[in-house]
Amino acid sequence: MRIVNMGGWPLSHEDEQAHEPGGEPLWNESHYFDFVSADGDLGGYVRLGLYPNWKRAWFWACLVTRDGGLVAVTDHEAPLPGGPEPVIEGPGYEATLSTTEPLSTARVRLDAPDLALDLEWRTAGGVYGYSLTPRYEIPCEITGTIGGAPFHGYGERDHSWGVRDWWSISWLWSSGRLEDGTHLHGMQANLGMALPWPAFRVPPGGEIEHVAGFSASTAFDGDRPAETVLRFPGTTTTVRPIAFAPVTLTSPEGAVAEFPRAMCEFETEDGRRGHGWTEWHQPPGWREHGWHPLT
Template sequence: MTDVAPVPASDEGRHAPGPEPLWNESWYFDWAQPDGSLGGYVRLGLYPNLGVAWYWGCLVGEGRPLVTVIDHEVPIPTSGLEVRTEGLWAAHNVETPLDHWSLGCESFAVALDDPAETYGDLRGDRVPFGFDLEWETEGGVYPYPGIDRYEVPCRVHGEVLVGQERIAIDGSGQRDHSWGVRDWWTYHWSWTSSALDDGTRTHATQVALGDDELFSTGYVQPPGGTPRAVGHVSRGQDLGREGLPDRGWVHLDDLELAIEPLHFSPVLLTGPEGQTSRFPRALCRYRAGDGRTGVGWTEWNQPTPAG
């Protein structure tokens, strides 16, 4: 494993867009309770050359429906990262660069008993949904090599509101920020992060075109330490109904993690030319080969074959 370069604090803000139609800038935030009973994530993606922003927010958990907000026609904010549209207000604030973000949301969400219904017409019970959550860096920041993106392991705390229910949150999480061309409809990828019970944090990404790996990277952050880049990442999964993975695995050098998806919050992605991709994202439990366990999130991008 190797040390990583620092990330400038100025990278936390918005960047000047490139000319490509699929140029995108996104901020991801996820969280999980330590026992895996509850979790959620938020993604804000700006597509200035398409004239829209995408907003996703969700809550998943044991014995409860998926509660999700998916809006791919949000007006791009003129400045900052506060978005407003019918039935949705969301703010994403840098409190201290590279150290502390706060997120707020007031919205109406859809509750679904079957997460795969997000691949259909997204009809379900309409419920009030909101949150006031804080992401505070735990350890350090990991920049991707050669790509404008970085990952940050965090502690997450605050409140989530669903209908009349008010839920206190205190768990682990991950956030990331990236900018550049994002083609959901050509490349397959898997992204995963974990918080293990001894305090170890991990992240791994692998991108492929068909059966050919194009890029992979990852880190292991030891308890009380900072991220160290790993030399090799490999991964795999067994797919179930609707392409939702039943199980998976990831190797980061000599650390092997079995992935058990617990609760899914998928998204159907439709491109500017009508192309589609399924994007299952799941709150997961992880088990290392030495018996350590943990929680976190894994995603699998699944472009629909042409024709």
């Protein structure tokens, strides 16, 4: 398995485990799990965010369909789970997140009203470590059951730890798989400076590779993203939302940020298509202060 580590910290199998918290109030350890069927008719994501100094966990899970269906669990006051495999319990739901083989396979089980998942994420092509923050992304093939019915699709999972201030920085994150088997990923944040953004490609049946020179731009319909153009050297990919599963985030001081996340269709300039997930984070004042880099 290829590991591309762009950061100054050593990425290893041990990073699949929990990390020692820092002392900052917004220190966070986050796990994301995305999935979408190959035809783009069904998808979803699960996120666990641990805030030990805020004495809570955030748990999100959603399932969307092309025709606009949405089922979601959003709990911003879940108790912090214990043990090596987090078990998260809240009103009417229970979820288990486990790493069955470090950097190779992980499993999510969720039992909630109208939303039952038992899915496995298997690494496809390798692991990509960020340079800006302790974080890694893993493109995956996903199998299992949704509501008891068999599911097969593609997506990503990621794991990060450190301070995450949702109320001061805007960003775009996008991950998809094309019909020829190519995985694409790009992330861009507004940090007030030009930086080499985290971006990678996995060619069909190949190994993960860093892509330099990534950029993105987004057109909005009001505050809702309507279309994003991802620019990778040698190819441009247009991303259009199919179904939104947004989340509203409130800080300890009462500031509100919006997190419009969507299952999307991807189309390259040479006509290849695919599906994935994209997020456009909008902190307070994201338009008025020119924070958002994508307009």
